[in-house]
Amino acid sequence: MTMHAELSPSASKRWLMCPGSMILNKDLPNPANDYTHIGTIAHEVAECCLVRGDDPERYLDWWGFVNAQGGAGVMKELGPGSDKVFTHRVDRDMVDAVKVYVDVIRADIAEMCGPEVKVEERVSMEWLAPGMFGTADCIAVEPLGLMRVYDYKNGRTVVEVENNPQAMSYGLGAMGEGNPFGIEEIELVIIQPNAPHVDGVVRRWRLTPEELIAWGVGTLAPGAEAIELGETRLKAGDWCQFCPAKRQGVCPEIRRQMFGAIDVETDSADLPVQAVPTLPDPGMLTPDQVARVLTLEPLFSSWLKDVKAKALEDAQAGRGAPPGFKMVAGRSSRKWSDETQVKARLSRHRQDVYDIALKSVAQMEKMIKAKGGDPAIELEGLIEVNRGVMLAPEQDKRKAIEPMFT
Ligand code: SF4
Known part of the structure; x- marks a missing residue:
């Protein structure tokens, strides 16, 4: 019997873009x-x-x-x-x-027209990618009509709906091989209430069964097959964020990118401890190098955070601190162990024990809404918007701002 790798839809962007991650992560913990x-x-x-x-x-x-x-x-x-x-x-x-x-x-x-609604529905994409199945949060199907596939995201890392391999995989699984319900159109819906987005917290993308199948046949199936054949190619990008190899600080590609981005004098993934690279002055970088560093910045930052967390975890677990490091007491922070007791014991100070501050704009809007009011009316003229500027990738949906001085 052939054993297939377990291809998770939630990690599909990662394994499609970086097939080697499957082998690299095979024995890594992913708690x-x-x-x-x-x-x-x-x-x-x-x-x-x-x-x-x-x-x-x-x-x-x-x-x-x-x-x-x-x-x-x-x-x-x-x-x-x-x-x-x-x-x-x-x-x-x-x-x-x-x-x-x-x-x-x-x-x-x-x-919708009398849809069948399925919640936490197990769907299989094995007809295209052996070893691939998952659970769709919710599916609403009108036979011979529209099928909506919902994905609830609780996190704060923005997830786009267009060309989202996880959502498309669920769409394929929900439609099924041969489209037995005769679905005419598929709408993928990502609902992400905790992450502000210019298109709102509900984002929808429609495509036809033919378009979805074309992606399945042209991208998903070959990607799954490459893994089946033991593809080891590594490629870093935004899909690295939750990759165990990155979280454990063991991905050679991340290390290579990190030092290669600014032409640091090393091509070794196994840097000796003392080989601290000299980073170039930002003013000396070429526009291409600046672009490369900015593109990789989120990856580097989160990788460094993961490496520090892993090193501390090892030290705390008694596996030893990395060479040249030791574990010391962190900065202490103090907080009340029991606020009720504090209030009771210090009651003679009355209101002096409280520090009353205005709620933030967002909290105030929430409070007014909860009381049935209209924040737009009640707060009219009270909010000062101070918007700075920042750099964003070209594909960002916000409008580009022209510089004031050229
Ligand atoms: S961290 Fe990125 S490059 Fe490395 S294995 Fe994971 S997905 Fe691939």
């Missing part, structure tokens, strides 16, 4: 972090709402949990159970974010 767990719990709340017809408000202050097997649940009170590896109270922010997602789907369904 979920708190953000991933919180995202899993938000998905769980969303699923409960869609399946049971609940308002997300119902789950405010409930407890979400993730167990050792990666499963999740929400409950009013945390019951016993030793396999809970992560717990998180469903807070106002999570309820508001899930509500955006649930409301969009409910509004869409209301205007």
Whole structure:
């Protein structure tokens, strides 16, 4: 029997762009972090709402949990159970974010023609890419009509919908081999309430079954086949962000790019510890080198952060600090251990124990909205917008600003 690599749709951009990452990551740990767990719990709340017809408000202050097997649940009170590896109270922010997602789907369904709605639906792309399957957050299908495939993103890293390999893969899986429902158009919908975007938090992209299949046959299937054949080519880009090889600081391509971007005098991935490269004066870089450094900046920053985190983790676990480093006490921060006790013990100071500050513009808008008011009217003339300028890649959707002096 042929064993196929497990090709995850959520990592599809990474393995399509950097096929060698599959081999490099094969034995690397890829533990979920708190953000991933919180995202899993938000998905769980969303699923409960869609399946049971609940308002997300119902789950405010409930407890979400993730167990050792990666499963999740929400409950009013945390019951016993030793396999809970992560717990998180469903807070106002999570309820508001899930509500955006649930409301969009409910509004869409209301205007569709008797769609079949599937929540947390397992879909298979194996007819194009053996070893590839996943779970779509929600699918609404009008037979012989429109199919909408929803992907809820809880994170703050902006995810675009156009040409998004994960969303397209789910679209292919939801449509199925041979398009048995006779779907005429597919709409991929990404709902990302926690990440501001010029196109809004709900982003849609439509394409025909033929266009989607063309991508599946021309891009997805050959990409999966290359991995099957043991392709080792590495290529760095924005898809590296959550790559275990980067998080563990072991990707040779990242190191090569990092030093190659500015022509540092080394081509060795195994730099000796003392070989600290001399970085050129920014004023001496060519425009091409500046562009290259700026393009790679997010990658470098997050890689450096990952390397530092890994080194500290090793030191804390007793595996030793890297040569030339040691573990020392960090900067201490103090906070109240129990605010109720503080208030009780210092009550003779009355209001002096409080520091009252105005809420931020965003908090004030939220408060006014929650009380049924209109922030645009109540805050008219009170907000000063101070917008600076920044550099952005050419493909950024914001309009380019001309310099004041030329
Ligand atoms: S960090 Fe980037 S270049 Fe390295 S293996 Fe991962 S995806 Fe590929």
